[in-house]
Amino acid sequence: MNNKCPFCEPNILESAFLESDNFLAISNTSPILAGHSLIIPKRHILSFLDLSEKELSEFIFLGQKTAKILSDYFKSGSFNLSIQDGFWAGQTIFHLHMHIIPRIQNDLKSPGEWYHELEKTAYTTEIDSSIRPKLSKEDFLKNVQDLKNFINKLI
Numbered sequence: 363m364n365n366k367c368p369f370c371e372p373n374i375l376e377s378a379f380l381e382s383d384n385f386l387a388i389s390n391t392s393p394i395l396a397g398h399s400l401i402i403p404k405r406h407i408l409s410f411l412d413l414s415e416k417e418l419s420e421f422i423f424l425g426q427k428t429a430k431i432l433s434d435y436f437k438s439g440s441f442n443l444s445i446q447d448g449f450w451a452g453q454t455i456f457h458l459h460m461h462i463i464p465r466i467q468n469d470l471k472s473p474g475e476w477y478h479e480l481e482k483t484a485y486t487t488e489i490d491s492s493i494r495p496k497l498s499k500e501d502f503l504k505n506v507q508d509l510k511n512f513i514n515k516l517i
C-alpha cells in the first residue's frame with residue numbers, strides 16, 4: 363500500500379469494468395483514444411519483474427480477455443499493448459500497469475503515433491494528465507457502466 367499511489371486509492375474501483383482475483387481492468391480517465399484501458403494489480407506492485415509466475419499468467423490472461431472485449435465493443439480488430447517499466451522507460455505511476463488501446467482505421471494521423479500521445483504524460487505523476495483532455499466524471503462513469511453492461515450480456 364502506498365498512500366500517494368492513485369491506483370491504490372479505494373475509488374479506483376469506480377474505474378474498473380473487469381477483474382480477476384488479483385488484478386483489475388480499469389478505464390483511463392484521460393484516454394488517448396476511446397477505450398484506452400489499463401490492467402493493474404490490486405496490490406501495490408512496482409514492476410513487471412516483481413510478479414510471481416502465477417500472477418504473471420493471471421495478468422496476461424486478463425489483458426488478453428480485456429483486449430478481446432474492447433475489440434468487440436469498439437469493433438476494432440487492432441489494439442496496442444504497452445508497459446512502461448521503470449523511470450527511464452517512461453513509467454510515471456510507480457504501480458505496474460499495462461495499457462490496452464483499441465485501434466481503428468484513421469484514428470490517429472499514423473498508426474504509430476499512439477506512443478507519442480502516451481508520452482505526453484511522461485513527466486507528470488498524476489493519473490489525470492493536465493495535458494490530455496480529461497473526460498467529465500459523469501461521462502467517464504457512464505462509459506465504465508456501458509462497458510460493464512456489455513460484458514454482463516456476454517456472460
Ligand SMILES: [Zn+2]
Pocket residue numbers: 363364367368369370405406407456457
Ligand atoms: Zn499502488
